[in-house]
Amino acid sequence: MLREPRNISQYLDQSLFCVSGAKAVSGDGQDLKGGVRRKNLAVFISGGGSNFRSIHQAILKGSVQGEIVVLVTNKPGCGGADYARDNNIPVILFSNMKEKPDSLSADDLVTTLRRYKVDFILLAGYLKLIPLELVRAYSRSILNIHPSLLPAFGGKGYYGMKVHQAVIASGARYSGPTIHFVDEHYDTGRILAQRVVPVLANDTANELAARVLQQEHQLYVEVAEALCEERLVWREDGVPLIRNKINPSDYN
Ligand SMILES: Nc1nc2c(c(=O)[nH]1)N[C@@H](CN(C=O)c1ccc(C(=O)N[C@@H](CCC(=O)O)C(=O)O)cc1)CN2
Numbered sequence: 088m089l090r091e092p093r094n095i096s097q098y099l100d101q102s103l104f105c106v107s108g109a110k111a112v113s114g115d116g117q118d119l120k121g122g123v124r125r126k127n128l129a130v131f132i133s134g135g136g137s138n139f140r141s142i143h144q145a146i147l148k149g150s151v152q153g154e155i156v157v158l159v160t161n162k163p164g165c166g167g168a169d170y171a172r173d174n175n176i177p178v179i180l181f182s183n184m185k186e187k188p189d190s191l192s193a194d195d196l197v198t199t200l201r202r203y204k205v206d207f208i209l210l211a212g213y214l215k216l217i218p219l220e221l222v223r224a225y226s227r228s229i230l231n232i233h234p235s236l237l238p239a240f241g242g243k244g245y246y247g248m249k250v251h252q253a254v255i256a257s258g259a260r261y262s263g264p265t266i267h268f269v270d271e272h273y274d275t276g277r278i279l280a281q282r283v284v285p286v287l288a289n290d291t292a293n294e295l296a297a298r299v300l301q302q303e304h305q306l307y308v309e310v311a312e313a314l315c316e317e318r319l320v321w322r323e324d325g326v327p328l329i330r331n332k333i334n335p336s337d338y339n
Pocket residue numbers: 210213214215216217218222231232233234242243244245246268269270271272273274275276
């Protein structure tokens with residue numbers, strides 16, 4: 088684990104608001120195990136949902152102290168929605184109104200997520216722009232995983248295989264997943280976590296995608312664990328950090 092760089096001390100002071108160690112109680116006032124309330128998660132997908140499944144499996148294994156209380160998708164027939172239904176996770180249709188007039192409005196979605204007592208929203212292959220109403224309602228509580236080292240190869244038009252094709256065409260020697268907070272634009276929110284993989288000279292886009300996806304699954308589970316254990320802190324300059332589980336004075 089990286090030790091705190093010497094100059095980080097100028098940032099890390101009482102201005103940090105770190106919720107880890109805070110005495111938390113559940114909605115019914117019960118102080119749960121370790122003093123940290125189990126977190127309610129909403130996951131947004133548009134496709135197969137392998138990141139969603141990885142997080143759900145980690146919850147079942149007990150490493151993520153949370154519960155996926157609802158799955159949101161603009162593709163109700165997608166593989167991830169089938170997995171959710173097979174695992175008794177409620178599925179909600181949400182897309183922009185142009186695409187599906189019978190979809191929930193943004194305000195109705197916020198109301199619905201509040202009803203499920205959602206604490207955090209995890210985007211995992213959701214391919215539509217999250218509206219400002221939701222970004223504002225869940226400030227500093229929406230994360231997204233992107234399959235490149237942002238800020239490179241991000242923004243409108245950069246999703247799925249298009250990202251890996253662009254990385255290979257650019258001649259970049261490294262790529263990897265980024266997990267970032269979501270703001271009103273595509274892929275411009277604060278970066279929380281990244282991992283690096285090599286781009287090989289003869290890589291196809293599918294080979295690179297598979298290498299990145301393997302790291303995505305591990306990274307998103309690590310981040311979900313930290314989120315649910317309240318180990319996220321915000322540096323004075325607005326950069327989010329993850330406290331190391333073993334050495335709380337270190338950051339991942
Ligand atoms: N407000 C935000 N919404 C979303 C973000 C975000 O950072 N802020 N991240 C995306 C996920 N994403 C990259 O990580 C992403 C997804 C989709 C696109 C895109 O160009 N989509 C196309 C439509 C694709 C389709 O419908 O098949 C488009 O908008 O024209 C870019 C980046 C999730 N939402």
